[in-house]
Amino acid sequence: MTNTTLEITKLAYRWPGRAGFSLIVPHLSVAQGESLLLLGESGSGKSTFLSLICGTILPDKGRVDIAGTDIAALSGGVRDKVRAEQIGVIFQQFNLLPFGSVMDNILLPLHFAPARRKRAADATTEASQLCAALGLPAGVTSAKATTLSVGQQQRVAVARALIGQPPLIIADEPTSALDANSQVAFLDLLFEQANTHNTSLLMVSHDARLGERFDRVIRMEDIAQIERAAA
Amino acid sequence: MILRLAIASLFARALTVGMTILAIALSVALFLGVEKVRTGAKASFADTISGTDLIVGARSGSVQLLLYSVFRIGNATNNVTWKSYQDIAARSDVDWIVPISLGDSHRQFRVMGTTQAFFRHYKYRQGRSLAMSNGTIMDDLFDTVIGADVATTLSYSVGDPIIVAHGLASFTEHKDQPFRVSGILEKTGTPVDRTVIVSMQAIEAIHVDWQSGAQVPGQSTPVDVIRNMELTPTAITAALVGVESPLQTFALQRAINQYPEEPLLAILPGVALQELWGIVGIAETALLAVSAMVVVTALIGMMATIFSSLNERRREMAIFRAMGARPFTILSMLVLEAMVMAALGALFGVVLLYIGLIIAQPILDSTFGLWLPITAPTLREVWVILGVICAGAIVSLVPALRAYRMSVADGMIVKT
Structure with a gap:
């Protein structure tokens, strides 16, 4: 059993429709329980990189191993399944389905991940516990997602990413919509929960000030090259 | 979920x-x-006429016969002689027979001469009988029973006089013999609503002074003379027939169609209705x-x-x-x-x-x-x-x- 949650080897991806542009990542690995901050300006290819890790787009070359499975070699449906089982995703904002309750939103990934559902023996109880641990008010689970503040919504997104204990959490600038105080509080809670569950955390941001909390900080340009073919 | x-x-x-x-x-x-x-x-x-087993008329097409005898659309090509009518009526397999005489009109409505048996035997909508909403069935020679649409369109009530015109959309009227509305029928949703019903004798009576479709000039027989005349019709337009047993319908139909003295046509109303619906359908x-x-x-x-x-x-x-x-x-x-x-x-x-x-x-x-x-x-x-x-x-x-x-x-x- 490997203790590497994410390992990327010789990955190459060419953007469709933009002839000659390609993203090349020679190597990147994230160990179990490790937290990694990936810094990159907009246009550095980090969104594409995240899509490659999540398996919603397929690299032209190379391997993307998630908990020991090379998803680049899998078919679309199976990749979606691996994402559901192994990865918790937190977006920048608008994480939640506005028409669902908080509970609906937290339980959503379990619907696509039977193994993760099994791990969360009593899913609703676990969801409530996560909410409490993330400092959300009691009884929040039955509220409509849209009635929550932005900060609360981001914390619900953390609960959703953590439920059923996937080995990897990917967060795409989750604090950019929050003010400075909320950012600190949010990151405290996120790290606390990630440590408790020994979950690897890969966060993407353009804000270098967040770096001190992470085990490792990498700049996008250090691991990846964007190549423009000689025109 | x-x-x-x-x-x-x-x-x-x-x-x-x-x-x-x-x-x-x-x-x-x-x-x-x-x-x-x-x-x-x-x-x-399909419910326009029910309870009638055969419709008899001069030989033409079945749809045509149905159209003029039941729907009062178009005209008969020929009449059926009174003798043929009586021959058919006398057959043992005929339970009842109702003569119909068409050809005159009142305003935009057709006038139909028939017998009192019409009110007994004409059925619509699965066996419903005609009912009077007002007044009674014609009793006197110059009595008439009008359909519901006739009454509402022309705002007639029982006791009103009616003058029948000769032919259809005609200016020559049978002015000498005015009729009286004796009864108004209830709405049926059938062509009966748009019909002025008089007795067979009345049809003869208004044509006493007429020959070959025109009034004989200067001749006007007084009403009381007409009343005393023998008013047996010489011809009818069509007849509705009921048979003793449904099993005899086809035999009777064949017998009428092969009637030697006159070319006649007997149709099954249901079949003809189907045929007609195929056209309007x-x-x-x-x-x-x-x-x-x-x-x-x-x-x-x-x-x-x-x-x-x-x-x-x-x-x-x-x-x-x-x-x-x-x-x-x-x-x-x-x-x-x-x-x-x-x-x-x-x-x-x-x-x-x-x-x-x-x-x-x-x-x-x-x-x-x-x-x-x-x-x-x-x-x-x-x-x-x-x-x-x-x-x-x-x-x-x-x-x-x-x-x-x-x-x-x-x-x-x-x-x-």
């Missing part, structure tokens, strides 16, 4: 979804309503086609609604994708959503139809004599509902496939 979320998503867009459902409901109600009117009209049409098919187009339009409207919702729901689909939903799940959700809308629309449409029927039934019956029975949904209607749901699923595939492609291309990262 996905189903619940899909329904919650529909509720979140209640206004546009509600409008879409309403459009489908109205179109389905219209379609089923047309279907109801169509079958109702067909049944009413094209219009109803056209009507049905138009209302089917309305349903298609409503479904295309739904397709447009789903299309326009795709952009605002990109985020929603990205969330589903990030949580591990396959693009196919996105597609299924949209198709499912369309099916839910179509199903709700169809069911609501059925409800609208029944509400409409309950309101319109008495109005249609009294105004048009069109009786629409309120029954439980037929198998055909169930098929229509299922068809609408399936069609909804099919048209929704167009936006759903677009959403599929979008969710494959977007993945989980949507720039907002």
Whole structure:
């Protein structure tokens, strides 16, 4: 059993429709329980990189191993399944389905991940516990997602990413919509929960000030090259 | 849970979804309503005459005979002699026979000479008899019974005088022999409503001074002289016949068709009605086609609604994708959503139809004599509902496939 949650080897991806542009990542690995901050300006290819890790787009070359499975070699449906089982995703904002309750939103990934559902023996109880641990008010689970503040919504997104204990959490600038105080509080809670569950955390941001909390900080340009073919 | 979320998503867009459902409901109600009117009209049409086994007239076509004898449309090519009539009436297999004499009119309505037996034997809508709404059956030679439409159109009441015109749309009137309205029939929804009924003798009486279709100049027989005359008709236009036993119908029909002294034609009213409906039925098919187009339009409207919702729901689909939903799940959700809308629309449409029927039934019956029975949904209607749901699923595939492609291309990262 490997203790590497994410390992990327010789990955190459060419953007469709933009002839000659390609993203090349020679190597990147994230160990179990490790937290990694990936810094990159907009246009550095980090969104594409995240899509490659999540398996919603397929690299032209190379391997993307998630908990020991090379998803680049899998078919679309199976990749979606691996994402559901192994990865918790937190977006920048608008994480939640506005028409669902908080509970609906937290339980959503379990619907696509039977193994993760099994791990969360009593899913609703676990969801409530996560909410409490993330400092959300009691009884929040039955509220409509849209009635929550932005900060609360981001914390619900953390609960959703953590439920059923996937080995990897990917967060795409989750604090950019929050003010400075909320950012600190949010990151405290996120790290606390990630440590408790020994979950690897890969966060993407353009804000270098967040770096001190992470085990490792990498700049996008250090691991990846964007190549423009000689025109 | 996905189903619940899909329904919650529909509720979140209640206004546009509600409008879409309403459009489908109205179109389905219209379609089923047309279907109801169509079958109702067909049944009413087939019920124009019942209880009569054979209609006898001069030899022509069966539809033509039916048209002029029952619907009072067009004219007889020839008459049936009184002797032939009596020969048929004398047969042992004939239970009853009612003569009909046509050819005169009153304003825009046809005048029909017949006997009192007509009121006993003429049946419509599965065996209903004619009933008087006012007055009595004609008793005197110059009495007349008028149909409900005649009474309302010309605002006649019992006791009013009527002058019958010779022929149709004619200016020569039988002024010398005015009639009196003795009774008004109840509305039947059959051509009887538009008929002025007099006795056979009365038809003879008004033609006493006439020869070859024109009044003999200067000749005017006083009414009291006419009353004392022998008014046996020389010819009739047609006759309604009832047989002793239904088994004898075909034998009697053959016997009349082969009547040696005169070329006659006997028809089965049901068969002739079917034949006639085959001709007018094209219009109803056209009507049905138009209302089917309305349903298609409503479904295309739904397709447009789903299309326009795709952009605002990109985020929603990205969330589903990030949580591990396959693009196919996105597609299924949209198709499912369309099916839910179509199903709700169809069911609501059925409800609208029944509400409409309950309101319109008495109005249609009294105004048009069109009786629409309120029954439980037929198998055909169930098929229509299922068809609408399936069609909804099919048209929704167009936006759903677009959403599929979008969710494959977007993945989980949507720039907002």
